[in-house]
Amino acid sequence: MPLPFPLTAVLLDIDGTLLDSNAAHTTAWVQALREHGVETDAAQIRPLIGMGGDKLLPKIAKVSDESPEGRAISKRKTAVFKTLLPQLQPTAGARALVEFLREQGLELVIATSAGEDEVSDLLKRAGLDDLIAKRTSSDDVAASKPEPDIVRAALARAQASSDAAIMVGDTPYDIEAAGRAGVRAIALRSGGYWSDEALRDAVMIADDPAALLASWR
Secondary structure, X not given: OOOOOOOOXXXXXXXXXXXXOHHXXXXXXXXXXXXXXXXXXXXXXXXXXXXXXXXXXXXXOOOOOOOHHHHHHHHHHHHHHHHHHHHOOEOOOHHHHHHHHHHOOXXXXXXXXXXXXXXXXXXXXXXXXXXXXXXXXXXXOOOOXXXXXXXXXXXHHHOOOHHHEEEEEOOXXXXXXXXXXXXXXXXXXXXXOOOOOOOOOOOEEEOOHHHHHHHHO
């Protein structure tokens, strides 16, 4: 499959897409929630990775992310995740894909449900902090994925129209958020967990960035 339709921008998720970090996020949420008296486990948390804390906390802890308890849990989750970050690795072909897209003259914008305080660390660990300058995070919008806010913000940052952009992500939340913003999405299996059936609304499904790049070259 060649580069699909006339593209001017590619919107990129990070967790599970460019960095193999979804399991670490799961671990960090479980630990933070349990420390604050919320009984949960990985089986409950893992399906929600890809959403922001604004969605996860009401579902699991029955609190708002803006409440004192919600803020405390989120802060602890971030701290635990930082201890796990040094062990994480980029997904296969992440840097090569980003380099290729830059060579095509495309605008690249990060569109993630992670908080702004995490984005730089995530990109650095993925080995991509020197390649992608434009970023949007959950801190830039009122609601995280699967709401379309982050994708729309990324489009604005790229100064691109929805029909000339594509989203690359690894969860149904990426695909839904993109679709609600009028943007087509490519799904990667590198995030783990999700079946192809769950990712069926993507225009293409590839194993990882390396496989996507191979299909475009």
